[in-house]
Amino acid sequence: MDAIVSLLARHREDEPGHAAGRPTREEAEAAVRTLIRWAGDDPKREGLAETPERVVRAYREFFKGYGQDPLEILSRTFEETAGYDDMVLVRDIEVASHCEHHMVPFVGKAHVAYLPSGRVVGLSKIARVVEVFARRLQTQETMTAQIADAMATALKPRGVAVLVDAVHQCMSLRGVQKPNVSTITTQFTGAFKADAVLQARFFELIRHAR
Known part of the structure; x- marks a missing residue:
């Protein structure tokens, strides 16, 4: 959860060497998997396997106003x-x-x-x-x-x-x-x-x- 909040607190898209301290896309996706497990489901099952990637893409769109x-x-x-x-x-x-x-x-x-x-x-x-x-x-x-x-x-x-x-x-x-x-x-x-x-x-x- 902390990784997702930190992801949203920055103003720009992920770029190499940009926004020191900002989580990478991979770290954000890992945070989503953690939340799925915390909710009680298996992030590896077929219906959820690509969900972390989708969530990160959606969050970029939802919160594009920071940039x-x-x-x-x-x-x-x-x-x-x-x-x-x-x-x-x-x-x-x-x-x-x-x-x-x-x-x-x-x-x-x-x-x-x-x-x-x-x-x-x-x-x-x-x-x-x-x-x-x-x-x-x-x-x-x-x-x-x-x-x-x-x-x-x-x-x-x-x-x-x-x-x-x-x-x-x-x-x-x-x-x-x-x-x-x-x-x-x-x-x-x-x-x-x-x-x-x-x-x-x-x-x-x-x-x-x-």
Whole structure:
């Protein structure tokens, strides 16, 4: 288990001579075999023989956000906006992350808005920033704050609003075992933090039917 946690704590893919102290792929696969044995099964049986390799490949995909820089993603902006300075909202961004306490998924949607200050960013970049932070071991609260902070730092807008609505399988599959319980987190900066009317408009736009 320690080897897997250490594997996820680094920011880049395995490379020769890179990230001193980071476990090798072989060590990570060995850790998966240990977990299989601890669960009570035989990692050598046919159905599980290739599972350690599959798990390590999957973890690289699940946690690829460690090797990505959200500020770099947001670095290219556009000034030609014909004077537009109202709210820009990208809603219903699919989120699939993993709880850092139990390493099981939480899944939901993120809604991100900002008030431009002279420049705007490509809409797909906002979804990519959400993905960067989701593809790490997370708490929903931390992820929500990180998205808002990255937007505020990179774009210098007049304000940022983020809402994440997700279902946590650490509540659905273990512990209290209450399925479909939704958790909502919000983070506001700048004008959104200071203006309750602006916050209400943000919530209304999220709720508005397509």
